[in-house]
Amino acid sequence: MTGWDGNAVAGLLYDLFGQEMTGVGATCAHCGRRSLLARTRVFRGPGTVLLCPACGGSMLVVCVRDGIACVDAPGFATLAVPLREPVSLRPVGDQSRPRTA
Numbered sequence: 001m002t003g004w005d006g007n008a009v010a011g012l013l014y015d016l017f018g019q020e021m022t023g024v025g026a027t028c029a030h031c032g033r034r035s036l037l038a039r040t041r042v043f044r045g046p047g048t049v050l051l052c053p054a055c056g057g058s059m060l061v062v063c064v065r066d067g068i069a070c071v072d073a074p075g076f077a078t079l080a081v082p083l084r085e086p087v088s089l090r091p092v093g094d095q096s097r098p099r100t101a
Helices: 006-017
Strands: 025-026 034-036 041-042 046-051 058-065 068-072 077-078
Touching: 006 041, 006 046, 006 058, 006 068
Parallel strands: none
Antiparallel strands: 025 034, 025 077, 041 046, 046 058, 058 068
16 A cells, blocks of 8 residues: 655645644654654545554544545544744633733
8 A cells, every 4th residue: 555644745734724734743652652743644535644654553644525525533642733922721611811920
């Protein structure tokens, strides 16, 4: 079976997450190995599947149809996405503006 590395879906990942994701680290829920998304193995068919480079477990499955992306991430134990700006943590349902120092 042939495939590509995670760099082949850099554009798709950018569309989903709004930032460059191939340099982001993820931990496989199947084997515990941590690697960059660029190092995953990618297979395309009706959808796009990112597989762990160590154990081959399915980490991310994306299917796009009619402009809607359906995303399943069964194989991410962790996904460390850097934030572009600080997040203000408020209780759920709190519509007040964040406090500034």
